Amino acid sequence: MTFKLKEFLKAQLSAFVGGLFDFGIYSFCYKVLMISAPLSNVVSGSLGAVVNFTINRYWSFNNTAVPLASQLWKFAIVVMGSIVLKSTGIHFLVDVWHCHFLLSKGIVEIIVSLGFNFTLQKFWVFKQ
Known part of the structure; x- marks a missing residue:
């Protein structure tokens, strides 16, 4: 297994951009639409x-050489697992331990x- 720092950093930047989008939707769902924190996370995580x-x-x-469908079903499984986690x-952080909803999201996201x-x-x- 080869570890490439550049690829890792690009993936983290991608996660950051997706995360900003996710945080915006999460905050909107939680504060404006008054949806529970875990359900707001499901909505925002799916869109992010x-x-x-x-x-x-x-x-x-x-990695566009591999067919889109082949990557998409694998990615969907990862996203579902990620959203559950x-x-x-x-x-636990928001509803049980009463931590701030954004701080909780940030900790769990990282x-x-x-x-x-x-x-x-x-x-x-995206295995090559």
């Missing part, structure tokens, strides 16, 4: 995933993005 997939496929991992973490998302995207979804 579209942004993240597009950037990763065409720029971060630059993040929503569970956010539930842990899941680095430990789960990057690893599966690099070595499974």
Whole structure:
């Protein structure tokens, strides 16, 4: 397994851009639409995933040789797992321990993005 710093940094930038989009939608759902924090995360995570997939496929991992459908179903599985992990973490931090909803989202995002998302995207979804 070859680890490329440039590719890692590009993937993190992609995650950051997708994350900004995700945070905006999450905040809107939670504060304006008054949807619970875990459900707001499901909505925002799903929409942020579209942004993240597009950037990763065409720029971060630059892997367009593999058919889109082949990557998309794998990415969908990773996103579902990611959303479950993040929503569970956010539930505990916000609903059980009464932490601030944005701080909770930030903490959970970092842990899941680095430990789960990057690893599966690099070595499974966008594997070259």
